[in-house]
Amino acid sequence: MLDHDHRAIGNRLDLFHQQEEAPGMVFWHPRGFALYRVIEDAIRRRMAAAGFKEIRTPQLLDRSLWEASGHWEKFGQAMFTLEDGKRGYALKPMSCPGHVQVFAQRVRSFRELPLRYCEFGACHRNEPSGALQGLVRTRAFVQDDAHIFCAEGDVVGEVARFCGLLKSVYADFGFHDVAVGFSTRPAVRAGGEEAWDRAEAMLEQAARAAGISPRLQPGEGAFYGPKLEFILADGAGREWQCGTIQLDLVLPERLGARYVDESGQFARPVMLHQAVLGSIERFIAMLLEHHRGQLPVWLAPDQVVVASIGAEQAGYAQEVAAALSARGVRAALDVGAERLGRKIVDAREAGIPFFAAVGAREAELRTLALRTRDGGQRTMGIVEAAQAVLAASTP
Ligand SMILES: [Zn+2]
Numbered sequence: 001m002l003d004h005d006h007r008a009i010g011n012r013l014d015l016f017h018q019q020e021e022a023p024g025m026v027f028w029h030p031r032g033f034a035l036y037r038v039i040e041d042a043i044r045r046r047m048a049a050a051g052f053k054e055i056r057t058p059q060l061l062d063r064s065l066w067e068a069s070g071h072w073e074k075f076g077q078a079m080f081t082l083e084d085g086k087r088g089y090a091l092k093p094m095s096c097p098g099h100v101q102v103f104a105q106r107v108r109s110f111r112e113l114p115l116r117y118c119e120f121g122a123c124h125r126n127e128p129s130g131a132l133q134g135l136v137r138t139r140a141f142v143q144d145d146a147h148i149f150c151a152e153g154d155v156v157g158e159v160a161r162f163c164g165l166l167k168s169v170y171a172d173f174g175f176h177d178v179a180v181g182f183s184t185r186p187a188v189r190a191g192g193e194e195a196w197d198r199a200e201a202m203l204e205q206a207a208r209a210a211g212i213s214p215r216l217q218p219g220e221g222a223f224y225g226p227k228l229e230f231i232l233a234d235g236a237g238r239e240w241q242c243g244t245i246q247l248d249l250v251l252p253e254r255l256g257a258r259y260v261d262e263s264g265q266f267a268r269p270v271m272l273h274q275a276v277l278g279s280i281e282r283f284i285a286m287l288l289e290h291h292r293g294q295l296p297v298w299l300a301p302d303q304v305v306v307a308s309i310g311a312e313q314a315g316y317a318q319e320v321a322a323a324l325s326a327r328g329v330r331a332a333l334d335v336g337a338e339r340l341g342r343k344i345v346d347a348r349e350a351g352i353p354f355f356a357a358v359g360a361r362e363a364e365l366r367t368l369a370l371r372t373r374d375g376g377q378r379t380m381g382i383v384e385a386a387q388a389v390l391a392a393s394t395p
Contacts, residue, residue: 004235006285007134009293013351015301016135024132024139026281031301034330038299039280040120042172042395043144046276050165052118052146057098059122063088069097069254070190074223078125095121096224096248096273099147100255103269108259113269114150114158120280121145135285136240142280149257149269152202155247159206159228162245162274166230169276170243172395173287174296179239180212181229183220190223191250200226202270203247222273224250235289242283246273293351294373297392302332302352304389306368307343309359311335316363320356320382327386329393344371354389 003009010016015032018025028036044054063081066072071079071093080091092098099117108115121143131137148158170178182204185196203226207214214228221227230243248271251257261267277283287295297303304324308317314335324331332352334343340357347355355371362368362379370385371377380388 004289004292005134006136006235006288009288010135012349013288013293013301015288018134023129024127024137026135026138026140032284034301035284035295035299036280039277039284040144043169043276044120046165046169047118047144047146050116050161051114052116055099055102055117055119057095057102057119057121058092060089060091061097063090065097065101066090069100069251070223071097074188074190078127080124080126091124092121093123093125094143094273095119095123095145096147096251096271097255099145100251100257100271103147103149104255104257108149108269110151110259110261110267113259114148114154115269116146116148118144118146135281136234138279138281141282144275144277144280146274146276148272148274149252149259150272151261151267152270155202155270155272156206156209158272159203159245159247160210162272162276163207163210163212163228166243166276170230173283173299174290175232175286178243179231179233180207180214181217181220181231181241182207182214183217183222183227183229185226186219186221186223188223189221190254191225195249195253196226199247199249203228206247222246222248224248225271225273227273232286232290234286235292240282240286242278242286243276244274244278247271248273294353295351296395297353297389298395300351300353301330302350303330303393304354304356304370304385305332305334305343305347305350305352306356306358307334307340307347309340309357311337312360313358313363317358320358320368323382324356324386324389327383327390329386329389348373353392356385 016028124140225246225248227244227246229241231239232242252268252271258266306317306321308314321331321333356368358368369379
């Protein structure tokens, strides 16, 4: 395994592991889950600012709902199903049908549109075992799934907003080069040809209005609608779909979503499916490979390691780490017996951006020597050090 492979990096940084008893699934370790949470929190903030309300929908839904949505017939091979002796169920492979249930619980007015829901949806898909690959192709993953219920006239604006949001979020993570694909009707699909003609035309026009010229990916759309795919390359140059926005005229119809329009008539909303990151697991794989494990300060699971120079400073090092943590810095501790040079190398290999050394002089003056990734070093007080790390922690 190449050392820029996210599995090797994840092992070196002690982020996660996978094992035979949970094929295609992930055991997140404390540092890996710290990274996971930082990403989730960042997306949660961005989605709230973009007008989305966060919801949560069930993991397991009755077979009848998947039959109504078309998943049972068109997506069934990828779904985990189970029986309790009386009824059949499927684990959700995506959150869409659940979001339609929330929308359709009340009579909606055109005044409520666009109505935007988001969910960190834990999804399961029964991918063939031969296709499984680290974090990039898993059987269990969390998607930053979101759905917009809107009128046709809102589509151009919503797609443009999404493209702007995605570009800005990806730049925060260090991705400035994102390929875009336009995926059209697949062989196995739901909905009539007329609906597909309209959906593809609308999405293409919206992409153009957003200033995007995607490459055409014939037959790669979702079974319910065409999609724009935002694609990142891994460390070996292979491309993976991450973000997506999809235009759907099929599920609202099949699941009975409707609203009262300006003239008092019932109308079908357009459903836009969107995910900025896509699978968070896959996105973390892209991040680790892109940065070779040296994550930006705001993402690093440990932002600073406090290292004692001699055994006598172990207590003071502990105190410094606690004081930094109390100020919101993710601080680790290294009070082992190794020499300082070894500790610096260990911290670098663990991807920790700041290194705080404390020796006899620092313990006496209640300071620390703070070293950055580029090798710069300065002695300062604890509060100043916390400020320096936090100042470097904005995306
Ligand atoms: Zn969806």
